[in-house]
Amino acid sequence: MKHSHDHTSLDLSTNKSGYSDDKLKDIHVQSLREKPTKGFPLLPIFMLFLFSILVFGCAIYIALYSGGFDPLIYNEQLKPVKKLELTNSTVPFDYITHGKKIYNRDCVVCHQSTGLGVPGVFPPLSGSKWVTGNVHLSVNIILSGLMGPIEVGGTVYNSVMPPLGSQLTDRDIAGVLSFIRQEWENNAVEVSEDLISKLREEQGLRDTPWTIEELLSLYPEE
Amino acid sequence: MNNLPLTFCGIFFTLAVAWVGIVLTNQIQYGDLEPTTEQLDPKTGGPIEGDPLYPEKPVGLAEQGKKVYMDLGCMYCHTQQVRRKDFGNDYNRSWGKRQSVARDYIYQNRVLLGTMRTGPDLMTVGERLPTSAWHHLHLYNPTITSKESLMPPYSFLYKKRKIKGSETSKYALKLPPDFTVEEGYEVIPGYRANALVAYLLSLKMSYDLPEAQRD
């Protein structure tokens, strides 16, 4: 090497045959200029071939497995549905079906999907006389909540049921009541939306939940 | 090969294209994803009027618990995503009744999908194991609830204290014989333990979504 002080033999890498930085560049610049003169340049042809095959394969893969670029398609084998075949038939509104949805969202956490509640904490709805009995009571309980002791199926529960009147519509309440009155062991008649509207107007939404005594004095048992 | 401006353009555009393609396009497609009803109205193709909308906004103590989940790094062993029925075995392990879809996560300000299943998936743990007592025992010492568990104990989230008066606190863990603490002491969950359990109990996928039905 010309400038030996530039290349002390620190590390074997500057052995006799090693390149200096300038040589490293020059030799590669040269290699770019050189046109392959002899023989058939196999490597570029091979790379081109491989590149084409891969691009082709990948393009087919994307065409087949991209779900039409629909953001809501998660299974690559599906195709997007053609602009939702809209029908003119309206699904008839069914209180029980609607009520089940509401129940599963707002009630199931405490009363459970079995309707049996949590022993000692949240009372059961299945087989409960409060559910199947006088509907005025249960509507008011849903509208403004309930607190204090209540006896259900021989056990006294003492928790708080939150008021739901402001977040549920009359239709929701009619649905959910119709649902719980007919689900499980229960077998009582459906509840009409008008009744809810009437009671909502009569009682308003109270600031404090009902106690069962208040309700019983309001609606003495038949 | 030495055209510098062109090189810079190339360096810029290669990454720009990927960024637009992966990040921005998805943000455009998912940015206005809103909660919807479990089925769609066949008449309008939109949500059914009056039906409950899913997912719901996370609330309360569970959100505090998510912070505990994050700072302890739970997601490095537990995923929160369910793959579809015919892909992997998530369905048979009852990790979810359906695959999880992007809409399930829209209200999460930090999405913790995870990439490692040293432990089971937790997307629906609140449905599978709905009792807080189980979670407290499991967090306090995982070998109480599953003998051979490799999960580290999180006993530092619990306080051991002297029993006041004659009765143990109603919050005290009911430890099985091999794991009891000395006579006269009880173990009660700290605030962070309660928050974490509230978060775990809130992890549910109990509703359906229209786009998840096609799997």
Added chain:
Amino acid sequence: MSPVNLSNNKIKLSEVDQSMKWAGLLFIISATLWLLAGTALGMISSYKMHNSNFLANLEWLTFGRIRSAHLNAVIYGWCNNAIFAVGLWIMARLARTKVRHLGLLIIAGIFWNIAVTIGIIGILTGHMTSVEWLEIPTYITPLLAISYCLIGVWGIIVFRDRQSEHIYISQWYILGALFWFPWIYSVAQIMILFEPARGTVQSLTNWWFAHNFLGLWLTPMGLAAAYYFIPKVIGRPIHSYYLSFLGFWTLALFYSWAGVHHLIGGPVPAWAVSLGITASVMMVIPVLVAAINHHMTVLGHFREVIESPTLRFVVFGALSYTLVSFIGSTMSLRSVNEISHFTHLTVGHAHHGVYAFFTMIMFGSIYFILPRLIHREWPSKILITCHFWFAALGITIMIVALHVGGWLQGLAMNNPELLFIDVMKGTIPWLKARTVSGFFLAIAHIAFAINVFWIVLSVKNKPAVIGTKALFTSPHAK
């Protein structure tokens, strides 16, 4: 030897080295310290994986935290410091220009290391973000970003001041990486942590970032070093230099899309996943180019590989790059990923890339650079040999254990007959093997660290001169 047309106004190489001296020393020493810290953190987390009661009462050493501390110490501490040293030095060498305003560079370097330290402490004390590869708490990441920009801009300045016409392929890679890293980092910080994107768009951004951290930051830097050292040390031109540009552009084009394969089967659109898989498969092109250029150049020069510590590490890294990339393309296929996803195989694959490829090349580069920076000879050849063999053996054990163990874990997890607890129990022997491999790596790193501190601290160590009985004399002199 071969006559070089040096115009007289060119700066001497020793002046280039001299100008990098203090910054290079800072970055190499910091990198070494982070490597040791990262090893310790990694070993504790590895041991905890099969012995969950180990240090279980210390909240700040709980698995989730210490595992993340390991990851961040290694990538932001070790990898980035090594890149700052190696990348800037190669850039300065190839540009044939002095690094100026060293004071600012050193201050930026110090701030970078302070920020990483605070970040790791933040992770251990419970401020972790729980976003993979971005665990460092958000109160310190702006400082990280600013320090990076100050350091990265030096690479650009050095490049602008270059004295030579031709831009060598290593310079392309370094230039690209210096530009890509701040972009992916700031986008990820903003779209995940500061102004979170909607739902799983965060996850897409997360893996776009995390995969590009490897693909557009560590990989180009590793390749730049390999493209620099292999021909330089052997003294033989790159096999098909013209192909390396194809390699560069296809890497930039395809790697940047590949990250989505971490979300296969997840709540992201099928098309994004398909594109990610396609890009991962297309990675075969740049990998093949690198493989041809590196291995064909080395072919027939095994003597140099055995005798040059630099080349030994760099060639090990280059071979690993080929292997890890082909495995990576395979793992991204849906049918393979169905099994390998969510298992230790992914962890093994990450170590394959970051350690067996990137870290090994950085070791080799540091063995070349440090003596030139301070003009001293490496004090112990035995330690270097020890370093290489323990590192090579250790990482091989780890990769085999995690690949086999992870694959079996994936098969078991997809077998509905097996209980989850049994799936987990099946991984324990492989996890123990990983801990064993950790001991090997720890020995290797201690040997490396001793050598680094020895060469830096021993003033008596004479500079070696050509022809003397230096440790690393030419292979022919043995």
